[in-house]
Amino acid sequence: MELMKLTAVETGKKIKAGEISVEDAVNAAFEQIETVEKDVNAYVTVLEKACVLEKAKEIQKKIDSGELTGPLAGVPVAIKDNMCTEGILTTCSSKILSNFKPAYTSEAVLNLEKAGAVIIGKTNMDEFAMGSTTETSAYGATKNPWNFEHVPGGSSGGSCAAVAAEECSCALGSDTGGSIRQPSSFCGVTGLKPTYGTVSRYGLIAYGSSLDQIGPVAKDVTDCAVILETIASYDQKDSTSVKREEYDFTSALKEDVKGLKIGIPKGYFGDGLDEDVRKAVLEAAKVLEKKGAVLEEFDLGLVDYAIPAYYVIASAEASSNLARFDGVKYGFRTEEFRGLHNMYKKTRSEGFGAEVKRRIMLGSFVLSSGYFDAYYLKALRTKALIKKEFDRAFETYDLILGPAAPTTAPKLGESLSDPIKMYLGDIYTISVNLAGLPGISIPCGTDKKGLPIGLQLIGNCFEEKTMIQAAYTFEQSRSYEGPKMVQR
Secondary structure (H helix, E strand, C coil), rough: CCCCHHHHHHHHHHHHHHCCHHHHHHHHHHHHHHHHHHHHCCEEECCCCHHHHHHHHHHHHHHHHCCCCCCCCCCCCEEEEEEEEEEEECCCHHHCCCCCCCCCCCHHHHHHHCCCCCCEEECCCHHHHHHCCCCCCCCCCCCCCCCCCEEECCCHHHHHHHCCCCCCCCEEEEECCCCCCHHHHHHHHHEECCCCCCCCCCCCCCCCCCCCCEEEEECCCHHHHHCCCCHHHCCCEEEEEEEECCCCCCCCCCCCCCCCCEEEEEHCCCCCCHHHHHHHHHHHHHHHCCCCCCCEECCCCCHHHHHHHHHHHHHHHHHHHHHHCCCCCCCCCCCCHHHHHHHHHHHHHCCCHHHHHHHHHHHHHHHCCHHHHHHCCCHHHHHHHHHHHHHHHHHHEEEEECCCCCCCEEECCCCCCCCCHHCCCCCEEEEEEEECEEEEEEEEEECCCEEEEEEEEECCCHHHHHHHHHHHHHHCCCCCCCCCCCCC
């Protein structure tokens, strides 16, 4: 039995049934990491095996005594490297945080630990989550397990690649403009971005505070629902946290979409969409239609304005959030400097990568005197109008269906040579963050090159259960197939 081919929930069930031990599950994850990590580069930090096995023994005792009964108890989990973990290196894949070990753990990770999940490492990402390919990392690019010549997507590319390469049972990612859903699509895994405020952002190192949201990456919809149920909570430490009436997402795991109205935006299937992606997504839509859903095309306005509005807002928030990294309190500090201001400039110049500098400069520009009204305020008004467009759509439809990305995974190096083209690749995911909506990407096929394609379902605010139910129903029509990696 190959343990790492199991889903997180399947692994948890076998541990509870006594068929395998927590130690067995952890050993299997480390064996897979030792086999494929040199090719994939999904992790920035893999924890000491001896320490993790010690933790596994503690969790096993709690499972045996009946103290831990949840579905994730004993399951090996990876965490994106922008979530603080006490005493464990947390770098945001940036040189400027290359020596940073936080004094506390983020709330989402704490919730996983309380459920008995075993943290085995921190995954690679685009530096400070800025990028769509996981190539802007200071620790080298992550490779797509389906084809090592291609990117895994980003910024949660390390988490998605680690799940696809079976280097963990599941992982946490963060989504600012599609950073869970797009790499999930590229890596052939399932990724869920919850409604803004559902999962605490406490301990998440911010990129765009009004857009960031933590979510699960896993092999299937069941795992994602279980993980979301585990990490979602109201948190007084996070001023954007929302107190929801219920956090029961697993009850939506049933095969039933009869009468569900699903809208398909015409603008999502226009120019720029790869033909293989179009075909796979529309075939997936037909599967839901055969199962009883009512599909209808409609016009979703303001789609063309989403990307400029997003990059103005996200860059403005990033320039403000990243001002704290100055070499004074923590993180990297330049070795040679003359005076305080020179130290600031040299530290930030040497510590940040090109993409992060580009967005800081753009953000500082749009927030500057004389341009604030012309760019930043206009972007905020556009964001409000985009939210109204979605509100209007959800008066008629229960869900919106479309692609997660316009193409399958590009080759390494192709995107970084043209940043604007990389930004345009976020066209189908960005609006969801601007409107604070939930979204999920589910594998729905492969292109001619054998690279995976993701179907995206978008729900109304706090309607994750409707989205999960439709995703689960579609998933039952096909089995999960991971990459057939070349073992070197």
